[in-house]
Amino acid sequence: MANVLDLRRRIRSVKSTRQITKAMKMVSAAKLRRAQDRAMTARPYAKMITSVLASLTRRIEIFDPETGNLRHPLFATRPEKKILLIVVSGEKGFAGAFNTNILKTSFQFIAANGDKEIDVEAIGRKAKDQMRRRYPAAVYTETIGENPADESALTIRKRERKAAVEVVGDHQGLLDKLTADKVFAIAESVIARYVHEEIDACYLVYNEFKSVIQQRIVVERLLPLMELGKQQVTEAVEPTTEEKERAGEAAISAGIALEPADTHEADEEAAKFGTSEVDYIYEQPAEELFNGLLPQYVSSMLYHALAESVAAEHAARMTAMDAATNNASDMIDALTLHMNRVRQAAITKEIIEIVSGAAAL
Amino acid sequence: MAEGTNKLRVRLVTPERILFEEMADAVELPSKSGYLEVLYGHAPLVAELGAGDVTVHGGGETATRYNVSWGFAEVLPERVTILANDALLPTAIDVDRAKKQLERGHELWHAAGDNAEAYDEANRVISEAEAKLASAGSTASH
Numbered sequence: 061m062a063n064v065l066d067l068r069r070r071i072r073s074v075k076s077t078r079q080i081t082k083a084m085k086m087v088s089a090a091k092l093r094r095a096q097d098r099a100m101t102a103r104p105y106a107k108m109i110t111s112v113l114a115s116l117t118r119r120i121e122i123f124d125p126e127t128g129n130l131r132h133p134l135f136a137t138r139p140e141k142k143i144l145l146i147v148v149s150g151e152k153g154f155a156g157a158f159n160t161n162i163l164k165t166s167f168q169f170i171a172a173n174g175d176k177e178i179d180v181e182a183i184g185r186k187a188k189d190q191m192r193r194r195y196p197a198a199v200y201t202e203t204i205g206e207n208p209a210d211e212s213a214l215t216i217r218k219r220e221r222k223a224a225v226e227v228v229g230d231h232q233g234l235l236d237k238l239t240a241d242k243v244f245a246i247a248e249s250v251i252a253r254y255v256h257e258e259i260d261a262c263y264l265v266y267n268e269f270k271s272v273i274q275q276r277i278v279v280e281r282l283l284p285l286m287e288l289g290k291q292q293v294t295e296a297v298e299p300t301t302e303e304k305e306r307a308g309e310a311a312i313s314a315g316i317a318l319e320p321a322d323t324h325e326a327d328e329e330a331a332k333f334g335t336s337e338v339d340y341i342y343e344q345p346a347e348e349l350f351n352g353l354l355p356q357y358v359s360s361m362l363y364h365a366l367a368e369s370v371a372a373e374h375a376a377r378m379t380a381m382d383a384a385t386n387n388a389s390d391m392i393d394a395l396t397l398h399m400n401r402v403r404q405a406a407i408t409k410e411i412i413e414i415v416s417g418a419a420a421l
Numbered sequence: 422m423a424e425g426t427n428k429l430r431v432r433l434v435t436p437e438r439i440l441f442e443e444m445a446d447a448v449e450l451p452s453k454s455g456y457l458e459v460l461y462g463h464a465p466l467v468a469e470l471g472a473g474d475v476t477v478h479g480g481g482e483t484a485t486r487y488n489v490s491w492g493f494a495e496v497l498p499e500r501v502t503i504l505a506n507d508a509l510l511p512t513a514i515d516v517d518r519a520k521k522q523l524e525r526g527h528e529l530w531h532a533a534g535d536n537a538e539a540y541d542e543a544n545r546v547i548s549e550a551e552a553k554l555a556s557a558g559s560t561a562s563h
Contacts, residue, residue: 105436108434241506243436244506333504339465344469352469352493356493356506
């Protein structure tokens with residue numbers, strides 16, 4: 061049986077673990093608050109782009125009179141043979157089931173689309189590690205061709221597909237310091253691939269985050285666009301009630317608001333952008349404006365998704381660390397009780413020995 | 422908002438946040454087809470912005486200038502809203518980086534061959550870098 065000294069040491073060790081998890085929880089709570097702010101301040105831009113696009117579609121003939129489809133290539137739907145899957149995970153562990161759930165949903169998506177060619181783009185270190193381990197990287201061969209314009213050397217990149225699922229790229233560290241220009245660069249490359257018909261559709265797996273108790277993992281279609289201002293969620297995994305309760309408790313103890321902040325007024329204000337009931341002078345032809353805005357719309361959707369995912373990661377870590385802190389407290393209580401019992405038993409034993417020794421005299 | 426003042430409400434919105442919101446007398450916009458200046462009571466207008474400086478006059482004591490690389494503006498008689506991908510104060514521009522960007526733009530331009538898309542991209546990079554340099558240069562000379 062463990063003696064009192066051993067137990068005291070264990071308690072001390074668990075106490076210092078509790079200190080660490082508590083600190084991590086508070087750090088995550090602070091980061092979550094910042095991430096939530098960021099996701100919110102990004103809303104006006106996204107809203108404004110959406111509303112001005114919507115109003116442009118009403119004013120100009122961007123619909124093809126023959127097919128009734130929108131003329132822009134980002135609206136062109138093709139049979140989905142080549143899919144780009146963007147997986148947004150976290151950068152670090154210690155976030156409960158956050159990364160596992162994202163990856164599980166991604167693998168399910170890949171399994172469900174086994175007959176198609178899938179390119180995977182991983183955002184976040186955890187997704188990168190897992191995807192790289194499972195799937196081969198895309199192979200490109202570079203050949204030197206001749207530039208027809210001035211006969212200088214020109215490198216031509218060619219893709220050789222070897223497996224049905226290949227990793228085409230990863231973006232590690234992007235989420236640590238999320239800036240719009242980096243995200244916009246990714247979105248632009250995705251759009252270019254779509255326009256050049258290298259891919260027929262682009263899906264995004266990420267953790268949607270409205271508030272601590274309103275979040276879910278979604279598979280969202282980024283391209284082709286169907287309807288402006290609407291998310292094209294194809295799959296969603298809601299957390300269980302129990303998970304929601306735990307997240308809620310952790311949030312309350314860290315002082316995070318459960319309800320999403322009220323953005324109604326700002327949203328309405330933003331929704332008015334470019335939609336006034338007046339005849340605008342279009343500095344450029346409306347079609348040109350529309351074409352210039354569409355990529356920005358897609359980019360801002362991607363940015364928004366990433367900002368939410370970052371918030372969700374911090375929320376998950378906060379919840380996990382809150383649970384760890386509680387577990388440590390329980391363990392300390394149990395160990396303290398056990399230690400007191402052991403000490404009491406030792407004292408009782410000694411008294412018995414003394415009493416029986418005295419009786420024998 | 423006080424009625425009857427001949428002031429514009431100018432807002433500069435980037436993907437990350439609302440960068441700037443102020444009352445001003447006039448604002449200059451780098452539209453794709455040339456600079457335009459907007460005063461109170463301007464006819465409603467929608468314009469795509471190219472690379473250049475957005476200048477806000479009379480907001481505070483001095484004119485405020487932001488360098489934007491791509492943007493979109495809505496002008497209404499009493500308010501102007503600018504959507505920009507990136508807006509930098511001229512003092513925040515990294516001149517060395519802009520110079521490198523200009524070089525890269527020229528390289529792209531030479532490598533473009535007869536690919537029209539690559540040319541457009543190269544021209545865009547060049548004009549962005551030139552606008553940044555011009556914007557940073559004019560503060561240095563002040």
